[in-house]
Amino acid sequence: MAVTAATNQIRCKRIIREAEGYLELGLPQHALDALDRMTDPGTFKGARLWLMGEALRAQDRFAEAAEVLEQAIELSPSKIEVYLGLGWCYKRTNRLSDAIHALERAREADPEQAIVHYNLACYHSLARHKHDAIECLSKALVLEPNYRDMISAESDFDPLRNDPDFQALTTIIV
Secondary structure: OOOOHHHHHHHHHHHHHHHHHHHHOOOHHHHHHHHHOOOOOHHHHHHHHHHHHHHHHHOOOHHHHHHHHHHHHHHOOOOHHHHHHHHHHHHHOOOHHHHHHHHHHHHHHOOOOHHHHHHHHHHHHHOOOHHHHHHHHHHHHHHOHHHHHHHOOOHHHHHHOOOHHHHHHHOOOO
């Protein structure tokens, strides 16, 4: 019996939800196993690749995750979560300039996402791009003032922690 396109769509939606559930439960291998059952993801190919990348990332398989997330971005160029995951993987595979580039693309896709500016500030700090780090962190704090509470514990800011300009930005009382 042939599987109709509508039946395949329903099946794919169920598998996507199943994989999302496994990821929420911290079971990335189960998510990968579920996604492997999608023989024809059709319109869900981008979502499948993103979830595969997230599952691989959860297993600390950062290089593999980056490859999958790069493909996912081609199919879902406006999905901020994919850029964030890709930047995370690049950072952990010592590809800091690629992490910065991924987050710059995310910022272009949606310049009002505070998390993008915050993570970009972290990567610029690690790269010792002081001006860019401070500019991005400033924008993140304008968009989401509660990020100020995370700065002191964020080791990515250690390269700038003693810089007077960084201290001026992070000690402003709001």
